[in-house]
Every structure is written in structure tokens, then in C-alpha cells.
């Protein structure tokens with residue numbers, strides 16, 4: 001019988017079982033990740049969960065208590081062996097990207113480059129062209145806008161052709177108007193250069209926009225990892241749902257693998273009788289319909305189940321309206337977001353329709 005070999009590409013970056021404590025507090029707890037060339041992995045999590053510490057250890061400016069770091073399959077750091085930061089071929093970009101104020105744009109971009117004067121100049125010209133700032137080659141940083149300085153910092157970080165790019169909230173200093181444009185441009189440039197990217201952010205929207213893969217971090221651990229679609233649509237727990245958007249939590253108690261809710265009975269298999277249940281749904285996944293003399297919509301099975309609620313408050317939020325309800329069934333409160341302007345009066349009765357496949361069922365914590 002012939003044996004088959006499966007060709008698994010060597011990751012550009014692999015970290016295994018990384019741990020780091022400060023005092024008796026473990027801030028990075030057994031973190032393992034891989035990134036392929038040309039792939040963007042977003043390390044996403046709330047402030048203080050250990051993202052930057054993870055990044056600093058990979059960059060070599062902090063040292064893990066245990067764990068290993070490999071680049072293209074070769075060990076670059078464990079607790080005994082350590083290649084210094086400047087020899088790791090890792091590019092860094094932080095929110096405070098600090099260009100050298102006394103150097104021209106050309107000299108800033110050429111700063112980490114080796115080779116002849118002509119070779120350096122050619123690379124500077126190539127990169128400034130890629131970030132659409134060829135015209136600024138002889139300018140000094142203070143003459144440029146925040147967005148332009150950020151693009152120069154990107155060119156500087158990419159100039160030595162790093163094998164890996166580590167980015168810590170690199171866009172958070174930019175105003176909203178610029179941010180999306182610069183994010184998209186940065187992303188396409190990083191892909192073009194085939195760099196493996198680890199981007200640290202606490203903003204789910206940024207991670208969804210930039211990432212091929214999201215690693216969701218909480219209290220020093222990776223709690224979930226996958227493509228943005230999967231992390232958003234198959235969250236591991238209630239906190240993971242809530243990290244991406246506002247949520248409604250319908251509380252219930254499982255009995256005979258069923259839980260009563262304003263929307264009828266829900267299947268809650270695998271839960272013991274008497275177990276507390278959280279049924280979680282995002283406000284944008286509830287649909288609204290008008291009340292017709294006490295009667296609501298007649299949804300098909302795929303539309304879900306309808307229940308009556310009374311408007312408690314409605315607010316216009318810019319792109320959408322947020323309507324808060326008190327449910328007739330049990331007085332529980334639910335929020336619904338509706339595109340554009342929809343501001344029903346307080347006390348109006350409306351029907352909410354909930355699709356079961358949009359809900360997440362978790363055992364309640366605590």
C-alpha cells in the first residue's frame with residue numbers, strides 16, 4: 001500500500017505555549033498561534049487581556065517565561081536560546097509610529113535598509129510609489145498630515161522586507177474619515193509584499209475588516225480562533241457574542257430539554273432540568289412588524305416566531321434606529337435595531353420576530 005503525504009506549509013510565524021506573568025499575575029497564558037505568509041491574523045480582545053505583551057515577546061523586546069517562537073520553521077526564541085530583536089526580520093508598527101523628525105521622508109524610509117546607496121534609493125522610491133507619496137520624498141515629517149505620516153511609517157517598516165509585520169493598534173490615532181481608506185490601502189500593500197501580519201486591536205470592526213483569521217483573546221488566553229465569519233456566527237460563549245455587538249439575553253430555565261421564552265419554547269438539548277439558560281440574539285437579528293388589532297405577522301417557519309412587545313424608548317443612532325421593548329409575555333426587555341429612521345411612539349405595540357437559527361443558546365454562568 002502506498003503511503004500518502006499531506007503537504008502542510010511551514011508557517012511563517014509559529015508561537016507555541018507562550019506564557020508570561022508579571023508578579024503573580026499571568027497575563028499571557030498558554031498562547032499558541034500560526035500565521036502563513038500573506039496572511040493577516042488579528043489578535044482581538046479587550047484592553048488589558050495580554051495582546052501587546054504577546055506582540056512584544058514575538059518582537060523580542062520582552063521575554064516569555066515559557067514557550068517557543070519559530071520563524072519559517074526555525075527556532076528564534078525559547079527560554080534558553082534567543083535571537084535579538086534586530087536580527088528577527090520583524091517589522092513593527094505602533095499607534096505612536098514616531099518618524100524621525102530631523103530626517104527627510106527618504107531618509108526615514110531608508111533608515112533600516114542595508115546595501116548600496118542606489119539600492120536603498122530604489123527601494124525607497126518603490127515604496128513611496130506604493131503608498132502614493134512619491135511627491136513627499138524630500139519633505140520633512142512635520143509638513144505631512146497624520147495619514148501621510150502613517151503611510152510613511154508603513155513604508156519604513158516594510159522597506160527591509162520583513163518576514164513578519166507586527167502591528168499594535170496602528171490606526172487608532174487616525175480620524176475616522178481617513179481610517180478606512182488607510183486600512184484598506186495598508187492591507188493590500190501587506191498582501192502584495194507577502195508579509196505575515198499580526199495585528200493587535202480591541203476593535204471588532206477593525207478585525208473583521210482586516211483579518212483573514214481572528215484570534216479572540218480574553219484574560220491571557222485564546223478563547224476562539226477562526227475566519228471572521230465563523231467567529232461572528234459561531235461564537236463560543238455569551239461574552240464572544242457580546243464582544244462583536246450589543247446583545248439581547250433571554251433568560252430561562254431548561255426543562256425536558258425545552259426552555260420557555262416570549263417566542264415560545266426553545267430546544268435546549270444537553271442541559272439538565274433546572275439548568276439556567278441564556279438565549280442570546282443580536283438586536284439587528286430581530287425583525288419588527290405592526291400590530292393588526294391584536295394580531296401579528298404570520299411568519300413562515302424560516303422567518304421564526306413572533307411575540308408582542310410595547311415600545312419603551314426609540315432613538316435615532318445615525319445609520320440606524322434603536323428601539324427598546326418591554327415584552328407582554330413576561331415583562332422582559334429586548335432591543336431591536338432597524339436600518340435608517342424608525343421612531344415609534346412610546347407605548348406602541350409591535351411584533352418582534354425571532355429566527356431560531358440566529359440565536360445562540362448557552363448555559364448561564366454563575
Ligand SMILES: Nc1ncnc2c1ncn2[C@@H]1O[C@H](COP(=O)(O)OP(=O)(O)OP(=O)(O)O)[C@@H](O)[C@H]1O
Nearest residue numbers: 022027045046047048049050051052053054201202
Ligand atoms: N511590564 C509590565 N509590568 C507589569 N504589568 C504589566 C507590564 N506590561 C503589561 N502589564 C500588565 O499586563 C496586562 C496585559 O497588558 P497588555 O498591554 O498586554 O494588554 P493589551 O491587551 O495589549 O491591552 P491594551 O489594548 O489596553 O493595550 C495589563 O494588566 C498590564 O497592566
